[in-house]
Amino acid sequence: xxxxxxxxxxxxxxxxxxxxxxxxxxxxxxxxxxxxxxxxxxxxxxxxxxxxxxxxxxxxxxxxxxxxxxxxxxxxxxxxxxxxxxxxxxxxxxxxxxxxxxxxxxxxxxxxxxxxxxxxxxxxxxxxxxxxxxxxxxxxxxxxxxxxxxxxxxxxxxxxxxxxxxxxxxxxxxxxxxxxxxxxxxxxxxxxxxxxxxxxxxxxxxxxxxxxxxxxxxxxxxxxxxxxxxxxxxxxxxxxxxxxxxxxxxxxxxxxxxxxxxxxxxxxxxxxxxxxxxxxxxxxxxxxxxxxxxxxxxxxxxxxxxxxxxxxxxxxxxxxxxxxxxxxxxxxxxxxxxxxxxxxxxxxxxxxxxxxxxxxxxxxxxxxxxxxxxxxxxxxxxxxxxxxxxxxxxxxxxxxxxxxxx
Numbered sequence: 001x002x003x004x005x006x007x008x009x010x011x012x013x014x015x016x017x018x019x020x021x022x023x024x025x026x027x028x029x030x031x032x033x034x035x036x037x038x039x040x041x042x043x044x045x046x047x048x049x050x051x052x053x054x055x056x057x058x059x060x061x062x063x064x065x066x067x068x069x070x071x072x073x074x075x076x077x078x079x080x081x082x083x084x085x086x087x088x089x090x091x092x093x094x095x096x097x098x099x100x101x102x103x104x105x106x107x108x109x110x111x112x113x114x115x116x117x118x119x120x121x122x123x124x125x126x127x128x129x130x131x132x133x134x135x136x137x138x139x140x141x142x143x144x145x146x147x148x149x150x151x152x153x154x155x156x157x158x159x160x161x162x163x164x165x166x167x168x169x170x171x172x173x174x175x176x177x178x179x180x181x182x183x184x185x186x187x188x189x190x191x192x193x194x195x196x197x198x199x200x201x202x203x204x205x206x207x208x209x210x211x212x213x214x215x216x217x218x219x220x221x222x223x224x225x226x227x228x229x230x231x232x233x234x235x236x237x238x239x240x241x242x243x244x245x246x247x248x249x250x251x252x253x254x255x256x257x258x259x260x261x262x263x264x265x266x267x268x269x270x271x272x273x274x275x276x277x278x279x280x281x282x283x284x285x286x287x288x289x290x291x292x293x294x295x296x297x298x299x300x301x302x303x304x305x306x307x308x309x310x311x312x313x314x315x316x317x318x319x320x321x322x323x324x325x326x327x328x329x330x331x332x333x334x335x336x337x338x339x340x341x342x343x344x345x346x347x348x349x350x351x352x353x354x355x356x357x358x359x360x361x362x363x364x365x366x367x368x369x370x371x372x373x374x375x376x377x378x379x380x381x382x383x384x385x386x387x388x389x390x391x392x393x394x395x396x397x398x399x400x401x402x403x404x405x406x
Contacts, residue, residue, distance in 0.1 A: 003046040004053050004177055004219070005229055010044040014052055014220075014285045015210055015292055017041040020327040021352040023214035023320035028349055036352070039215055041324070045285045049228050052201055052220035052285070054213070056175075071131060072110035074343045077382045079110055081245060082168075085195075086114035093164060093193055095120050102155075102162040102187060104147045105170035109135030116140055123160065125151070130345070148179045152186035161189045167196045169246065171226070172217045181233040184254070194235070194254035196226075202277050203248030205284060207400040210292040210328075211321040212247065222279050223250060223270045230254055239264040247378045296329045299398045303335040311370040313396075315339035316383055318346045318358045322375025325398060327353040339375065340364055342386075364390060371396050380405065 001010050019038040027036070042055045072078055095101065097119055103112050106124025108131045115122040116139045124142040126132040132142040145151055147170075155161065165188055174180040184194050199212055201222045213220070227237050238261050239253035250270070255261055278284045306313050315322065318341040326336070333356050340361045341347060349358050364372065364387060372390065374380045377397040384395055384405060395405040 001044065001055055003049060003051055004175070005051050005225070005232070006046065006049045008046050008048040010046055010053075012045050012047060012282060012285060013289075014043040014045045015213065015289050016043075017210070017213060017292075017324065017328045020214070020324065023216060023323040023352065025352045026318070026346055026349040026358070027352060027355065032350060032355060038353075041213065041215065043213055043220070045282075047282060049225055050222060050280055051177075051225045051229075054215065054218050071134065071343060071345060072107040073134075075379060075382070077379055078245070081243075082111040083114055085251075086111060086118075089164065089195065090115075090118060090120065095163060097121070099163045100160065100189075101164045101166065102160075103166040103168075105167060105173065106135055106140065106142060107131045109138040109140040109142075111166065111168065112140045113138045123162075147174075147183055148176065149182040149186055152183035155187050161187055161192070163189055163192045165192065165194045167194070169197060169199075169249075171196045171198045172219045172221060175218050177219055177229060178232065181229050181235065185233045185235055185256070188235075188256065190256065191259065192255070195251055196254070197243065197245070197249050197251045198226075199246045200242070200248050200250045201225075202274055202279055205279075205288060206277070207247055208288075208291050208295055209247050209321075209399060210288070210295070211325040211399060214320050214324045216320065221250075222274050223252065223267070224274050224279065226250075226252060227267075227271070231257070236263070237267060238262070240266050240270050242270075245378070292328075295399055295401065296325070298402045299325070300329055300331070302396070302402055303331065306371060307335060312337075312367070313371040313373060314364070314367065314369045315356070315373040315375055316361070316364070316387070317341060317374060317376040317379075318343070318349075318351060319376040321377075323352055323354070325375065326351065326356065332356070336373065338363070361387070364393075369393060373398065374405075 020041045045052045101115050101122040104125045106126045112122045112124050124140050125147050127146045132144050135142050198221050201220045234257050235254050236257045237252045237254050241251045243249040318339050338357045338359050340359050346358045347360050371394050373396045374383050377399050397403045
């Protein structure tokens with residue numbers, strides 16, 4: 001396999017998580033009787049541009065299909081995050097009724113609804129029918145397509161280029177990152193701005209966040225690598241912010257290379273911090289498998305110990321990251337009988353691979369489990385606040401290490 005960005009032959013494995021089904025391919029009871037598709041989940045690192053990337057196995061149209069069950073609006077914290085961003089960027093770029101905003105992977109309209117409310121013309125680009133339909137009900141116009149250079153050039157011909165292009169947690173999801181970035185270039189007006197948010201590779205490594213690795217994530221990005229990919233497409237990253245979302249993310253601000261805006265000091269500082277944390281050193285990547293295995297083994301030890309002692313452990317949050325963790329650890333309903341989730345689209349279904357049933361959160365109050373394992377550890381505070389009535393329950397997270405939260 002060659003690097004998706006620079007075509008260097010990939011020789012080094014970052015982590016091998018064995019075989020797993022797509023992490024958002026939740027199953028119905030009927031589907032449990034049918035064969036389940038598994039793909040290898042191995043991640044490589046390019047020693048030239050330092051792009052960390054999954055091996056080419058799972059096609060995008062099998063990962064992001066009409067039944068795709070991730071709805072951004074399920075998380076109240078994410079809705080607040082989107083609202084704050086919208087207010088800030090409208091003011092910062094002085095957007096108004098003559099502006100045009102495009103969001104790529106607009107999901108269920110969680111973000112663009114803030115622009116609709118302000119009367120700012122916008123367009124969502126979203127290939128999954130279930131979430132696109134939800135966005136349209138909020139008044140968000142949606143183009144049901146995958147984004148790339150071809151689509152962007154069509155938009156440009158129709159004079160639909162954007163003053164602002166937004167991509168939250170989509171840059172890591174695209175199989176052809178070069179084509180996607182060329183699309184950003186083609187769809188951007190001369191003085192326009194791109195903002196992309198994605199989990200920061202530095203945080204993934206530091207916090208052993210191997211559960212954020214799944215087939216829908218083709219790339220794991222540092223600022224250094226994102227800057228190189230942007231530059232190859234005639235774009236430039238002129239500002240960057242750190243965000244607490246998804247265990248530690250970057251929000252990058254991009255523009256055309258010739259744009260007159262100067263690079264902020266934050267860009268140089270972050271690039272220096274990545275060097276300091278040895279993100280361009282091969283040994284950093286070669287040590288990761290061993291650290292991930294310790295997390296897996298510690299969780300298994302905990303679940304087995306509680307079973308021997310007659311204690312009950314259930315889970316909260318049927319998140320994609322939870323599926324990576326459960327499948328890599330080989331955890332089944334005998335150790336974790338069910339997982340609760342607030343998303344109606346997931347309730348009544350089963351976790352892919354592990355076949356753990358997904359139930360409504362109310363079940364937690366009926367069962368009074370001794371422990372609740374929070375699978376989406378990045379929103380553990382939000383979950384704990386939602387389940388504040390479980391006064392006799394101990395909350396547990398597995399990453400970066402096994403932690404009890406009373």
